[in-house]
Amino acid sequence: MALDSDGRMFSHPSADGQLDTHVPKNVSHEWRQRYHVQPPTGALNGLAGLVSDDEGYHLFYEWMPVYGQRTKCLYHLTSNDMVTFDDQGVIKMFSDGDSPGSAIVADNQDGLHLFYTGLQSGRCIQYRSVLDAQKEVKATEAIIKGTPKGYLPIMNAPFVFHKERYRMMLGSGTEDEFGRILLFSGDSPSAFQYDGPLTTELDQFGFMWTHPEYFKVSDKDILIFNVKGLDKYQNSYWNIYQSGYLVGDIDFNALHMTHGAFHELDHGFDFYAPKTVMFEGRRLLIGWMGTEETDYPTDGEWGHCLTIPREVAVQGSRVMQKPFFGLRKYRMNELTAEGYFDYHPRKIKDFYGHSYELVLDILENNANRIHIDLRVSRREHTSLIYDSESQVLTLDRTFSGKLPGNVDGTTRKVQLDAPLSHLDIFMDISSIEVFANDGEAVMSARIFPSSESTGVEFSTEIGGCHVKMARYDIKSTNGG
Numbered sequence: 001m002a003l004d005s006d007g008r009m010f011s012h013p014s015a016d017g018q019l020d021t022h023v024p025k026n027v028s029h030e031w032r033q034r035y036h037v038q039p040p041t042g043a044l045n046g047l048a049g050l051v052s053d054d055e056g057y058h059l060f061y062e063w064m065p066v067y068g069q070r071t072k073c074l075y076h077l078t079s080n081d082m083v084t085f086d087d088q089g090v091i092k093m094f095s096d097g098d099s100p101g102s103a104i105v106a107d108n109q110d111g112l113h114l115f116y117t118g119l120q121s122g123r124c125i126q127y128r129s130v131l132d133a134q135k136e137v138k139a140t141e142a143i144i145k146g147t148p149k150g151y152l153p154i155m156n157a158p159f160v161f162h163k164e165r166y167r168m169m170l171g172s173g174t175e176d177e178f179g180r181i182l183l184f185s186g187d188s189p190s191a192f193q194y195d196g197p198l199t200t201e202l203d204q205f206g207f208m209w210t211h212p213e214y215f216k217v218s219d220k221d222i223l224i225f226n227v228k229g230l231d232k233y234q235n236s237y238w239n240i241y242q243s244g245y246l247v248g249d250i251d252f253n254a255l256h257m258t259h260g261a262f263h264e265l266d267h268g269f270d271f272y273a274p275k276t277v278m279f280e281g282r283r284l285l286i287g288w289m290g291t292e293e294t295d296y297p298t299d300g301e302w303g304h305c306l307t308i309p310r311e312v313a314v315q316g317s318r319v320m321q322k323p324f325f326g327l328r329k330y331r332m333n334e335l336t337a338e339g340y341f342d343y344h345p346r347k348i349k350d351f352y353g354h355s356y357e358l359v360l361d362i363l364e365n366n367a368n369r370i371h372i373d374l375r376v377s378r379r380e381h382t383s384l385i386y387d388s389e390s391q392v393l394t395l396d397r398t399f400s401g402k403l404p405g406n407v408d409g410t411t412r413k414v415q416l417d418a419p420l421s422h423l424d425i426f427m428d429i430s431s432i433e434v435f436a437n438d439g440e441a442v443m444s445a446r447i448f449p450s451s452e453s454t455g456v457e458f459s460t461e462i463g464g465c466h467v468k469m470a471r472y473d474i475k476s477t478n479g480g
Contacts, residue, residue: 031298031430031448034355034476035330036289036305037077037085042066043303046288048074049103049114050275056080057277058112058135059286062100063090067300070096074114076135082279082309083326084477092129092137095119101126101158102213102275106189111138113189115168117156118142124155126170128190141190144168148182148194150175155182157211157273160189163252168192171210171225179209179227183255198223199256200246206230211243211273214250217283217314221250223257224265226273235392235413236264240293240406243272247317260317267414268395268434268443269407270294276312283312284324289431289444295405297448298430307444308426308433320439323357323424331357331472342367342464345457351471352454353427360423361468367460370420374427375400375447376455382432382447384423391416393436393443401449414441426474 038044042065049060056078063075072094077085097119104113112131117124126144129137147155155172168184179202184192207229215222223246230237243266248259265274266287274287290296290304309324335350351358354375362370365388372384383396397403398410416437424435434443458467 029298029301030451032302032478033305033428033430034478035083035327035474036308036428036431036478037061037286038305038478039063039075039302040087041302043299044075044288044290044305045072046100046273047275047286047306048100048116050277050286051103051105051112052277052279053105053112057082057279058103059085060091060100060103060114061306062094067303072096072098074100074116081326082277082284082324083330088135091131091135099156101156102160104160104162104189107162113160115158115160117158123147123153126155126158126168126192143190144170144184144192147172151180151182152177152208154208159211159213161214166192167252169198169212169214171208171212173208177207177229178204179206179225179229181209181212181223181225183252185252196255198250200259202246202262205262206242213274213276215276215283217312217319220247220314221257222247222312222314222319223250223259224274224276227262232408235267235415238408238412239269239271239291240408241272241291243274243287245319247314247319263318265319265321266442266444268412269397269404269445270431271307271444274307279309279324279326282325284309285312285321286310287444289446293406296446297402297404305431310442311439313439318440321435321442322439323426323433323435327357327474330475330477332475333473335471336469338363338466338468340464340466341458342460343462345371345373345459348456348458348469351456351469353471353473354451354454355428355474355476357472357474358423358425358427358456359470359472360425362421362423362465363468364466365419365463367463367465369461370465371457371459371461372423373455373457373459374425374432375449375453376457377450377453380449380453381455381457382445382449384425384434386420388419391419393420393434393441395432395434395443395445397445397447400445400447401453403448404446412443412445414443416440 045062074092076088101115129140132138186192206227246259310321370386373381385394426433
């Protein structure tokens with residue numbers, strides 16, 4: 001079920017449910033990524049688990065091998081460094097209506113436990129599958145059937161963890177359509193009882209909450225979840241569904257969380273349903289670089305990818321996200337420069353390319369606006385625009401190439417708490433991830449420019465800006 005030695009074969013379910021190992025990977029498509037996790041072909045439809053054991057790190061995602069068919073699988077990747085992942089192939093077939101959840105290693109070390117949601121006669125069922133030492137499913141059982149009284153019949157994306165007891169979080173909504181997280185607990189990962197809803201200060205905040213995850217950083221409880229049904233407000237909540245967090249303290253006995261404001265994890269276009277894992281004492285977060293109901297130019301051939309890993313820290317009531325330090329060992333061909341630019345567009349020719357990391361330190365800024373144009377050609381560019389007075393950073397993909405469909409607008413904005421001083425930009429063949437002010441804000445987007453769009457240009461509106469910059473190629477982790 002793993003890839004062949006040439007890296008171009010993978011496990012593929014045939015019409016009769018058997019695995020066919022003779023289907024080529026879609027490796028030559030013009031928008032295939034170089035260093036992001038992506039499906040061999042078909043669609044990567046969301047993370048289904050991220051966990052570590054004595055053998056390393058395991059990442060599971062829901063995979064639809066062929067567009068236009070309802071066949072769905074659980075696909076397995078392994079890694080030792082959380083940058084390069086090895087394909088282990090399909091480990092489980094999903095039924096139509098199944099949706100991914102989470103993975104844990106149980107205390108008795110009897111293998112990995114996968115949790116997911118199934119749909120049976122309109123009723124949500126929570127399942128557990130146990131993998132043996134060869135990472136093959138040895139048992140599957142239904143552990144929660146239906147939803148508690150007073151809640152919508154939808155209850156999905158089980159997140160299981162151990163805190164005094166085994167605990168499960170499930171996203172749902174009340175019958176009068178207000179999002180909630182429901183809590184279950186038990187003495188084993190196969191038997192859970194319903195404890196009740198987690199009470200928060202967000203009583204009327206969207207009609208459905210999904211994909212919850214809980215972890216602790218610096219003695220603070222972090223609760224991540226996705227919200228459906230929020231109205232746009234200034235620069236917030238512009239995507240069809242939102243992925244965000246609360247920072248505070250959870251009393252699992254009282255089923256209550258005291259917390260600060262809800263904040264979005266990513267202020268770009270394409271980010272949803274993240275998972276986290278501990279790596280060498282640091283909490284890493286990876287998100288699905290897509291959004292539900294968006295139509296992407298690669299749909300029909302292959303679709304979606306994951307973000308790069310992000311290191312999570314807490315500052316007050318805010319989550320800070322920095323690029324994973326492990327990516328630095330994949331840097332190549334360093335180029336550095338320092339200079340002053342103004343309203344005359346300045347081309348940085350040595351920095352051109354399709355796939356790279358660009359680090360900018362703003363040493364002095366007396367411009368009212370800074371423009372950074374990337375993937376530039378005569379007709380295309382992807383722009384970062386910083387307004388110095390309002391401290392608003394804008395990601396503009398109006399002219400980035402082919403645009404995804406069913407998206408509200410072509411710009412996304414974030415209000416920074418401090419003046420812009422640092423940018424770390426990860427450009428890949430069909431994506432951009434922008435980290436501002438050492439993790440204060442992140443903006444992610446899929447972009448689909450033509451192959452000749454490689455330029456880098458800086459300019460300002462009134463005034464000038466002094467910057468120091470470094471550019472790195474990133475070694476391909478996808479065989480290209």
